[in-house]
Amino acid sequence: MSGAGGAGGVGGAAATAKVFLHPAFVVGEIDRRIFGSFVEHMGRCVYTGIYEPTHATADAEGFRGDVSALVDELGVTLVRYPGGNFVSGYDWRDGIGPVADRPTRLDLAWRTAEPNTVGTDEFLRWAARRGLDPIMAVNLGTAGVREAAELVEYCNVASGTTLADLRASYGTPAPHAVRTWCLGNEMDGDWQIGHTTAEQYGRRAAEAGKAMRMVDPEIELVACGSSSREMPTFGRWEDTVAELTLDVVDYLSMHAYYDGTQARRDYLVSGHRLHRFIEDVVATVDAVAARRGSGRRLQIALDEWNVWSSAADVSPAGLARDLSLTPPRITEDPYQSLDAVVLGDLLISILNHADRVKIACLSLLVNVSAPILTEPDGPVTRQTTFHPFAATARLATGTALRTAVECAPLTTDRHGTVPSVAAAATLDRAAGRAAVFLANRGPNPAEVTIDHQAFGDCTLLAARTLTAHDADELRSIDGTLVELKRIETRNRATTAVLPAESWSVIELETRNA
Known part of the structure; x- marks a missing residue:
């Protein structure tokens, strides 16, 4: 056993809470794709975001090296592309061939x-260089x-067809896979x-998915x-779409954004709202499978999620209304510690549903929320x-614990x-380490006791926090984690x-878990 404590120990007036952990009580293995993000041709996400060939750090294909370095540091594993709302009017053929x-x-x-300077090949090559798993919409x-199936052919067929050979002629001989x-x-x-009804969409998606799988039987579909x-159709939409696509698709998507301009306490419980949202979707799609007598269980792709900035008085959030010939600054939210x-x-809610949420994409990766x-020709910063x-x-890493x-x-x-108080915990048996993630949603400090006796002796490795409480000495100016x-x-x-x-993370070394 070992201990660590700062001045004053753990005393003082605080609410109390208990968290119980056991290595045998698991949610599921953590799919690393839950640490995904999203690149859309929206605002400055692509142009002067990930891509700026005149920037001092740009690589040979025009992508900013300083941004790529922060993408690596952020720990992103997967990126969805090219939209978003953008995709519903996009012809992928406009973005291939000589620029x-x-x-x-x-x-x-x-x-x-949209100049189409960055398209399918440029994005997928950038993702490959970064070691990112792409999701294409x-x-x-x-x-x-037809268009959907042909895009799969262009991306995934090795050679011998017109579209596969076209890709090779444009500089990518190996399939993007x-x-x-x-x-x-x-x-x-x-x-x-x-925009369409659930019935029309479900049939359209099932037919598109069937054709895409005829091109490449190994793909998975959302x-x-x-x-x-x-949405007023929520629930009924999920039920109908799951009914019509259950035999074709692998995932149903969820989109969840939480508005920082609402009442502070309501905003602080957004994690609980996401928890309820996920549970409702899982219950709905599982009911469809039960009604059908099917053993298939659709997994969840939370392929858009984020918060809107709480800095309402200075946030430029909004949509582009006037026609812009240059990338406009859309929704470049200045995020606060809150x-x-x-x-x-x-993130705690996502980890607590690791058995069903297998993909999650923070929206978006650069500049747009x-x-x-x-800055064009300038620096890159962490929010x-x-x-x-x-x-x-x-x-x-490893397994999410219940x-x-x-x-x-x-x-x-x-x-x-x-x-x-909300908590999630993970156990990496191979590394001999556990992590406990904690959110104190309340306006007062909380003394939390984590019971991990089932792990045997543990050593405290590190503990860090960030807080939105202005009077707390632990609040950092730039939102970085502090001890x-x-x-x-x-x-x-x-x-x-x-x-x-506050939000905190505690790292423990485990010996006998």
Whole structure:
């Protein structure tokens, strides 16, 4: 046994909570693809975001080296492309071949001119250089079955067909071998080009998926779920789409964004809202399988999720309304420490559903509501939300454990009573390490005791926190994690005082788990 403590120990006035861990009580193996992100041709995500050939750090293909370095540091494992709303008006053939011959198109989703300088081959080669697993979305808004199947052929067939040989002639002789494909995007939304009903979409997606699998039987497919939990068709949409695509697809998508301009306490319980959202979707798709007498279980692709900035008075969030011929600054949210705390809590909910959530994409990667911001011909910076994501991606390895939490309730105006403390835990048996992720949603400190006696003796390796509570001495100016000082490990338990409105991670060395 070993202990660590800062000045003052773990005393002081605080609410109390208990977290119980056992290595035998598991949620599931952590799919590393839950630490994904999303690149869309929106605002400055692509142009002057990941791609800027005139930048001092640009590589031979024009992608910014400073951005690529931060993508690596962030721990991103997977990237979805090219949209998003953009994909429903996109013809993938516009983005292949000699760049000088590519057309400039009006993108109706964001009312911007799309030069098609970056397309399928450029993106996939960039992803391959970064070791990223790509998820490609196909257009099921203004395009359909044939176009989707032909894009799979262009990307995945080795040689001997017109499209495979065309790819080779454009500089990529080996197939891209894209494994995962999204069947459209947010097709339940009336803002979406090609918006349709659940019945129409389900049949369209099933036929497109069937044709795509005829091209490459090894791919996996994601059908569109509701654009948000608040959609009036939520639930009925999931039920119908799952019914029509159950035999074809592997995943149903979820999109979840949480608004930082709402009441502070309501915003702080966003992690609980995501937990309920996931549970509702899982229950719905499993009910469809049960009704069908099917042993198939659709997994969840949370392929868009994030928070909106709580800095309402300075946030430029919004859509492009006037036609722009240059990449506009759309939704370049200046994130605060509060946003980072909430984002960390959302990651806790994702880990706690590792048995069903196999893909998750923080939306977006650069500039647009993103953890990374760039200036054209200038520097790149980490936003506050960068830090909890990077820490979780680095430490949450192996198996997600099922945590039991005893804590005081927290009353909110919008969402009723929710737990004041949230916890997720992971165990990497090979490395002999465990990590415990904690969110204190309440306005007061919380003394949390983690009971890990089933692990045998443990050593406290490190403990870090970030807090949105302005009066707390642990609040960092730039949202980076700082040492959690009021913590000790003894008698096979770890006790820590979590600051008010905080997110923390505790690392333990395990010997007998």
